[in-house]
Amino acid sequence: MKALDRKLMRDLRSMWSQALTIALVVASGIGGFVASLSGVDSLSLARDEFYVAGRFADVFASLKRAPSSTAETLRQLPGVADVEVGVDAMVRIEMPNVSDPIVGQLIGIDVRRPPQINIVSISAGRALQEAIASDSAVPVLVNEGFFQARGLRLGDSLGVVMNGKRRTFRIVGTALSPEFIFAGLWGMPDQRGYGVFWLDQEVLSAAYDMKGAFNRLSVKLAPGSSQEAVAERLSAALAAYGGRDVHGRDQQTSHAMLDNEIKEQQVLGSVLPVIFLAVAAFLLNVVVSRVVQTQREQIAALKALGYTSRAIAVHYLKFVLVIVFGGLMLGIGLGSWLGAMLTRLYAEFFHFPAFEHRVAPWLVLSSAAVTVGAAAAGTLGAIRAVVRLAPADAMRPPAPGRYRPTVLERLGVRRIGPALRMILRNVERRPVRTGLSVAGIAAAVAVTITGNFVRDAIDAIVDTQFNLGLRGDVTLWTYEAVDDVRARMELARLPGVTMVESVRFVPVTLRHGHRKERSLLRGYPADPQLYRIVDVEGRTMSLADDGLVLTDRLATKLGVRPGDRVEAQLLAGEARTLSLPVTATVREMMGLNAYLDRRVLNRLMAEGDLSTGFVLSVERGREAALLEATKALPRSSGAFSKATMLRNMEEISARNVRIMSSILTAFAAVISIGVVYNNARIVLAERGWELASLRVLGFSRGEVSALLLGELALVIAVALPIGMWLGYALVVAMNGVLASDQFLFPVVILPRTYAAAALCVIAAGLASALLVRRRIDKLDLVAVLKTRD
DSSP states (O other): HHHHHHHHHHHHHHHHHHHHEEEHHHHHHHHHHHHHHHHHHHHHHHHHHHHHHOOOOSSEEEEEEEETTHHHHTTOOOOEEEEEEOOOEEEEETTTEEEOOOOEEEEEOSSSSOOOSOOOOOOOOOOOGTTTTTSEEEEOOOOOOOOHHOOOOOOOOOEETTTEEEEEEEEEEEEGGGGGOOOOOOGGOTTTTTEEEEHHHHHHHHTEEEEOOOOOEEEETTOOOHHHHHHHHHHHHGGTTTTOEEEEGGGGGHHHHHHHHHHHHHHHHHHHHHHHHHHHHHHHHHHHHHHHHTTHHHHHHHHTTOOOOOHHHHHHHHHHHHHHHHHHHHHHHHHHHHHHHHHHHHHTOOOOOOOOOOHHHHHHHHHHHHHHHHHHHHHHHHHHHHHHHHHHHHHHHOOOOOOOOOOOHHHTTTOOOHHHHHHHHHHHSSSSHHHHHHHHHHHHHHHHHHHHHHHHHHHHIIIIIIIIIIIISSSEEEEEEEEHHHHHHHHTSSSTTEEEEEEEEEEEEEEETTEEEEEEEEEESSSSBBBBBEEETEEEOOOOOOOOEHHHHHHHTTTTOTTEEEEEEEESSOOOEEEEEEEEEOSSSSSSSEEEEEEHHHHTTTSEEEEEEEEEOOTOHHHHHHHHHHTTTTTTTEEEEEEHHHHHHHHHHHHHHHHHHHHHHHHHHHHHHHHHHHHHHHHHHHHHHHHHHHHHHHHHHHHHHHHHHHHHHHHHHHHHHHHHHHHHEEEHHHHHOOOOSSSSSOOOOOOHHHHHHHEEEEEEEEHHHHHHHHHTTTTOOEEEEEOOO
């Protein structure tokens, strides 16, 4: 072994604790980088493979009823490669001993000619072709997520009312489809309250009088064709059949939720590791600079013995690379483990035939390149100092530090104790290092705040959407628009109902100039009480006059402001276009929504006083009886309980948020310990002679420790408010990047989150302080005083 390599091993042994903390910071950054991007990469790969294998459609349309012969006409349209037509319906699902409302989407499959678009693959059990004539029960396939969430077994029976007639479903298998990778109501992860059922199309068509007809359409585009142009042609061809609601993948619920998750994790996986690696670079710079300063005589001796500046520089670079390599290997292992855990969490929301975690080679190479780059950037200055150090200069001790009155003293503050004066003067003597230490600890605070922000945001969303906005207890919707007065009277007679509020939703395409957006025209009461419009600040809004209220994101996409007019092309009912003034905008959390007074909407549509949904307020303890009574309503296609939906969401969401917050909090603690401990060890090494002298002069161990640890406490005290501001700024920046059409996370950071971040950093600081205090107590006064230059 070469002499320099032996020296390298000795240096690493003597500084093992500092090297370990730096390696842990590197590992945290690389772990987060690998975990996030490998999880997303695995998710993207599973999605892309399933889309290809399942021939996922490019364009979708729903309509009232069109003859099956129309499908051949649609295949001839320019840009269309293939067309798949079918029948679907929304129903209420009844399970034994389960009072919770369950919504089922029924999709017909031609068992003689299985679908060639959105192919349904069997994950367990039998195909429908093998179970058609078993008995009087209707054989069905059920989506895997609902099957698992409800603890069902093959052969179980479920009750369902199909177009007013009660039937029994028998589960013969579980299935997966690229159309329902994510299954939930209105983009909410509710696998217990929503299920997809595939059954023989003849049975479904007969139940809904759709023989020889279809009401759903899926289209594959020809290579190089324009989605927008094909959608326009399909809308024109289907207009006579109520099929003007044509849209691409971007507005298909499953794809939109999956795509949004991928984009979010790509941002998180790129931003947060930068903070960790920046802190690691700072720590490496400080440690190497300190090593260079304390080994000046050794460097001079090595140069006098003939070692070149390059050889010595490579020696110190090896010192850095050994630490970084250890952190890199640990980080890749940690990232692989966390990525596998993230993949398992994804598997609870997104269902694929094959979904395995993988760490791509490019990700490992990128991690190595980023880590080495950060290490080189952090230590370049210190290594350059080694190269430039002349032997004669190196033999001399470093110039003593220049002390001067502190800022407080220069401002006229005289009553400063000797201990505090010493602490302040030493902190001010090295402003760059002090500033970087403050920045490192502030980064730890910011990471903790960012990790817990998601929990605060979800709490705010739930409170706004389900407490301030949806104040009713049960919501029902109908197959089609029904007479409002008659329906309200019927619902008011149900057990426990204290108030009924009606709404009407109509799908529309909103146009302004050359811009257009697909949306839902929401007809609310002028002054809603049970289903209110609430902005991100928790303020409610009433509807006035005959104008539209648009969410701010929708108004921006259309390029409109209050006072402008938009055209609303109806995608349901009679074909017509409404010209509506925009009276206000509202900054909401979810969706691209357009609101209008329900009575005004009905008047403009000239179809009478109609509604498609009803929000009910129910007496405490009567909800179960009400839900049971709604099963007998022939025109109701579904219902959901607000309490049940919240419970179903929180079973998965709350746990996952806790897991991710805990991981980021642990990473933040690593940063805090790395910065505080390394800073303390370096200060102890640099000021060992001074501290030993104070001990000889009669200062107690506690008093000597207070001088050193006081500096750490001062740095932490300054870093906490800066870190809280930085955390808020980071949340605002990330929130802007992550904003999508589906969600706008409110920037809500509760006091508990700031307190948790502060406590995490303080706890890490105390742990580091205890370790350093032990070293101070064991200080060999004679040995330290002999090393004075």
